[in-house]
Amino acid sequence: MEKLILRRVDRNNEEMLLNFGPQHPSTHGVLNFLVETDGEVMKKAIPDIGYLHRSLEKIGEMVGYPGFMPYTDRIDYVAAMFANEGYALAVEKLLKLAVPKRAQYLRAISCELCRIASHLVSVGTMATDIGAVTPLLHAIREREAVNDLIEALCGARLTYNYHRIGGVAYDAPTGWKDKVLAFLDHFDSLIQEWDRLISFNEVYIKRLANVAVITREDAVSYGLVGPNLRGSGMDWDLRRDLPYGAYPDFKFDVPVGRGFRGVSGDAFDRYYVRVLEMAESSRIVRQALEKLPEGEIAAKVPRKVKPEPGEAISRVESARGEMAYYVVSDGTERAYRVRARTGSFLAMGIIEKISRGLMIADLVALIASLDVVAPETDR
Amino acid sequence: MAQNDSPSRKRGSRLVLAITVAIAVGLPAALFGAVLVLLPLTQRPMMDAFIREQLGRDPATWSPTQLVYAGAMLLVGLVVFGFASIAGGIFSWYERRVAGRIQSRIGPNRVGAGGFLQWIADAVKLLFKEDLVPAEADSVLFRAAPYFVVTGFLLAFVAMPFGESLVAADLGVGIFFVSSVTALIVVGILISGWASNSKWALFGGMRSAAQVISYEIPAGIAIMTPVLMAGTLSMQGIIRAQGGFPWEWFIFRNPAAFVAAFIFFTSQLAEGNRTPFDLPEAESELVAGYLSEYSGFRFALYFLVEWGNLWVMSAVSVTLFLGGWQIPGVGEAAYAAARGAGTFPAAAWWALQVGSLAVFVLKTLTLVNVIIWIRWTLPRVRVDQMMNLCWKYLVPGAFACFVFTLAWQILVGRVPAVDLATGILLSAGAAVLLVLFAKQTRDNIRAVAGTKIDLSNW
Numbered sequence: 001m002e003k004l005i006l007r008r009v010d011r012n013n014e015e016m017l018l019n020f021g022p023q024h025p026s027t028h029g030v031l032n033f034l035v036e037t038d039g040e041v042m043k044k045a046i047p048d049i050g051y052l053h054r055s056l057e058k059i060g061e062m063v064g065y066p067g068f069m070p071y072t073d074r075i076d077y078v079a080a081m082f083a084n085e086g087y088a089l090a091v092e093k094l095l096k097l098a099v100p101k102r103a104q105y106l107r108a109i110s111c112e113l114c115r116i117a118s119h120l121v122s123v124g125t126m127a128t129d130i131g132a133v134t135p136l137l138h139a140i141r142e143r144e145a146v147n148d149l150i151e152a153l154c155g156a157r158l159t160y161n162y163h164r165i166g167g168v169a170y171d172a173p174t175g176w177k178d179k180v181l182a183f184l185d186h187f188d189s190l191i192q193e194w195d196r197l198i199s200f201n202e203v204y205i206k207r208l209a210n211v212a213v214i215t216r217e218d219a220v221s222y223g224l225v226g227p228n229l230r231g232s233g234m235d236w237d238l239r240r241d242l243p244y245g246a247y248p249d250f251k252f253d254v255p256v257g258r259g260f261r262g263v264s265g266d267a268f269d270r271y272y273v274r275v276l277e278m279a280e281s282s283r284i285v286r287q288a289l290e291k292l293p294e295g296e297i298a299a300k301v302p303r304k305v306k307p308e309p310g311e312a313i314s315r316v317e318s319a320r321g322e323m324a325y326y327v328v329s330d331g332t333e334r335a336y337r338v339r340a341r342t343g344s345f346l347a348m349g350i351i352e353k354i355s356r357g358l359m360i361a362d363l364v365a366l367i368a369s370l371d372v373v374a375p376e377t378d379r
Numbered sequence: 380m381a382q383n384d385s386p387s388r389k390r391g392s393r394l395v396l397a398i399t400v401a402i403a404v405g406l407p408a409a410l411f412g413a414v415l416v417l418l419p420l421t422q423r424p425m426m427d428a429f430i431r432e433q434l435g436r437d438p439a440t441w442s443p444t445q446l447v448y449a450g451a452m453l454l455v456g457l458v459v460f461g462f463a464s465i466a467g468g469i470f471s472w473y474e475r476r477v478a479g480r481i482q483s484r485i486g487p488n489r490v491g492a493g494g495f496l497q498w499i500a501d502a503v504k505l506l507f508k509e510d511l512v513p514a515e516a517d518s519v520l521f522r523a524a525p526y527f528v529v530t531g532f533l534l535a536f537v538a539m540p541f542g543e544s545l546v547a548a549d550l551g552v553g554i555f556f557v558s559s560v561t562a563l564i565v566v567g568i569l570i571s572g573w574a575s576n577s578k579w580a581l582f583g584g585m586r587s588a589a590q591v592i593s594y595e596i597p598a599g600i601a602i603m604t605p606v607l608m609a610g611t612l613s614m615q616g617i618i619r620a621q622g623g624f625p626w627e628w629f630i631f632r633n634p635a636a637f638v639a640a641f642i643f644f645t646s647q648l649a650e651g652n653r654t655p656f657d658l659p660e661a662e663s664e665l666v667a668g669y670l671s672e673y674s675g676f677r678f679a680l681y682f683l684v685e686w687g688n689l690w691v692m693s694a695v696s697v698t699l700f701l702g703g704w705q706i707p708g709v710g711e712a713a714y715a716a717a718r719g720a721g722t723f724p725a726a727a728w729w730a731l732q733v734g735s736l737a738v739f740v741l742k743t744l745t746l747v748n749v750i751i752w753i754r755w756t757l758p759r760v761r762v763d764q765m766m767n768l769c770w771k772y773l774v775p776g777a778f779a780c781f782v783f784t785l786a787w788q789i790l791v792g793r794v795p796a797v798d799l800a801t802g803i804l805l806s807a808g809a810a811v812l813l814v815l816f817a818k819q820t821r822d823n824i825r826a827v828a829g830t831k832i833d834l835s836n837w
Contacts, residue, residue: 040582131759133478137484141483193823201758203757206761207758207759207764360664364664
């Protein structure tokens with residue numbers, strides 16, 4: 001594999017092959033980019049992934065249906081809630097289970113809180129990668145509050161393992177609703193603070209606007225998903241267009257990159273779409289808390305989960321875009337095949353094309369704006 | 380909690396507080412005391428008087444005179460070296476504390492009260508670290524590079540004024556000397572970038588060379604503005620041409636000088652590798668740039684220079700544009716009158732020196748604060764943007780300021796009333812800007828203060 005990649009880098013004496021990673025402050029995990037540079041300007045950057053491969057899909061074939069749920073946390077530990085939900089939805093389709101309304105609402109609430117936490121990390125590290133360290137710390141501070149809320153809900157702060165096949169693990173504790181609302185009141189004003197702090201900083205805009213532009217056609221043909229796709233002007237959000245769970249009950253807008261400060265599809269659009277999405281997530285959580293129905297939090301699931309032979313695909317709108325699970329059952333207690341399709345992996349594909357002619361500093365902006373999380377790439 | 384309140388714990392914390400206060404007060408007091416006493420006393424007329432009156436010899440014919448001079452030089456060197464390194468150390472602690480406040484965290488608070496002794500602990504730790512030279516590095520150059528950097532930095536203190544008579548050597552080419560020797564730093568950085576034999580270090584070194592050499596030009600031209608106004612290159616001469624009140628400072632004496640001051644300050648930031656121009660060591664891009672392969676004491680030397688440079692940048696800006704050590708309302712005649720007729724100056728003169736030192740230190744620390752704020756507020760510019768800013772805006776801008784100042788000096792500078800009116804107008808405008816800035820900051824804080832939630836009991 002290594003040789004194969006090296007062959008793709010045509011080297012003569014004018015150029016330098018730079019290993020951008022696997023240990024590098026801006027690769028957001030163990031990622032490597034083989035960067036072919038001529039001084040500060042790159043010829044291209046080739047992502048070299050696989051450093052974090054943990055055979056999670058194979059494990060899914062070994063441990064049984066409910067047993068795989070904690071492993072899904074590790075697929076994307078920055079936004080573990082979506083990985084939970086996607087897997088649960090797929091198995092529920094196999095089992096033809098109906099999830100209680102309250103469980104669906106709790107799933108939506110937990111996922112949207114998780115989206116806020118994940119986007120806070122994304123926009124914070126984006127600012128750090130551009131050289132402003134301060135915003136990251138402010139983002140992490142707010143993420144701690146979200147983590148506190150999720151901890152109160154499910155006892156974990158990072159790898160939640162909250163969703164279950166047929167519902168969720170725990171009901172919302174007493175008084176939790178008020179805490180969430182108090183946080184959201186605080187958080188809505190924080191988004192404006194965030195804009196003052198960094199978003200519309202002139203240097204920041206100069207670094208991001210018109211940089212690493214992904215056209216709408218490219219975004220679609222390379223299969224980008226989520227904020228990366230919407231940042232390129234493609235108005236597509238699974239929560240609205242192919243709704244699942246409780247999402248049909250909520251009113252929310254889908255932010256789309258319109259060229260907020262440069263052209264549509266530049267790094268700033270992808271960044272700012274995430275900032276706007278945090279506000280929309282806050283709206284969804286408010287509505288869900290208001291309408292939260294009473295009832296069961298999980299459907300009756302047999303102790304031994306043994307679906308009929310067949311296959312199921314679930315799609316959820318994760319913080320990093322569409323996350324799909326493909327689960328095949330052969331009628332035993334263990335899945336015949338579990339496959340996860342993740343946003344970060346899809347985003348890696350376009351880096352080689354977009355990185356041509358960028359500067360090294362722009363590669364950092366590109367990686368950060370695609371919001372790549374290394375474990376999600378490799379699984 | 381019970382453990383925290385136990386008597387032994389209390390006694391321990393009181394001891395820590397005492398040690399910290401002793402060092403926090405004693406160290407600067409000793410330093411500034413040495414600067415205050417040794418710098419004037421080691422001037423040549425004073426040494427001559429000392430030899431003549433205390434030793435009873437004629438300095439012109441007594442052969443060991445040169446030895447006495449050399450001893451005095453050594454003392455001055457030690458004072459300056461000590462001041463530079465300890466200032467760098469204390470700034471490293473101060474910057475981290477300020478950064479902590481800005482980033483809504485605490486910052487170093489373990490070693491000594493308020494973490495004040497952290498910089499000593501860091502320095503000692505770095506001294507004990509393994510002295511590592513990468514196998515593939517050019518070991519001679521790799522070892523030599525930090526000394527270029529430190530030499531360039533320390534030499535700047537030779538001409539650096541601290542007060543009316545407090546300067547190691549009031550060189551006739553003062554500001555020219557300072558900007559020349561600080562350029563030596565880039566030689567060290569370039570060497571370290573090459574000698575490390577690491578691609579990241581090479582990138583850092585090349586960026587640094589491009590950046591510092593480019594920004595020398597607008598800085599050099601911006602320096603010409605106060606030099607034109609003062610008619611001298613000497614640091615003390617430039618300060619003497621200004622006055623104590625804001626409208627007597629060069630920055631407010633004509634509109635072009637106001638612009639030139641900002642051009643100079645920006646260029647200084649770039650030369651000192653401070654954000655938004657910290658490209659040579661851009662962590663998120665180049666890991667640690669030219670520093671990537673350094674560890675232990677050599678690493679400590681780079682960081683000493685990085686933080687010590689805060690003082691150099693600020694002090695030079697204060698000297699050139701902000702009136703230096705001039706105490707408001709105290710003219711040159713006051714110093715001469717207070718000195719008295721004796722060989723050694725009278726007490727009133729020493730009091731004035733203390734005053735001028737205090738004014739200078741106060742102004743310099745204010746600028747140090749500004750530099751730290753900028754670092755923790757702004758993102759980093761890109762290489763091409765950094766070059767664009769320099770060559771498209773700062774260099775022509777500095778030239779325009781230079782020409783404007785020239786015309787101003789010839790046409791209106793000689794009319795005292797216009798000079799005074801301009802000064803008052805510009806300084807009043809600057810005061811209004813400062814008030815607006817403070818108001819905006821207050822509004823920004825208030826905009827979110829009302830919605831802060833207490834997370835401590837969750």
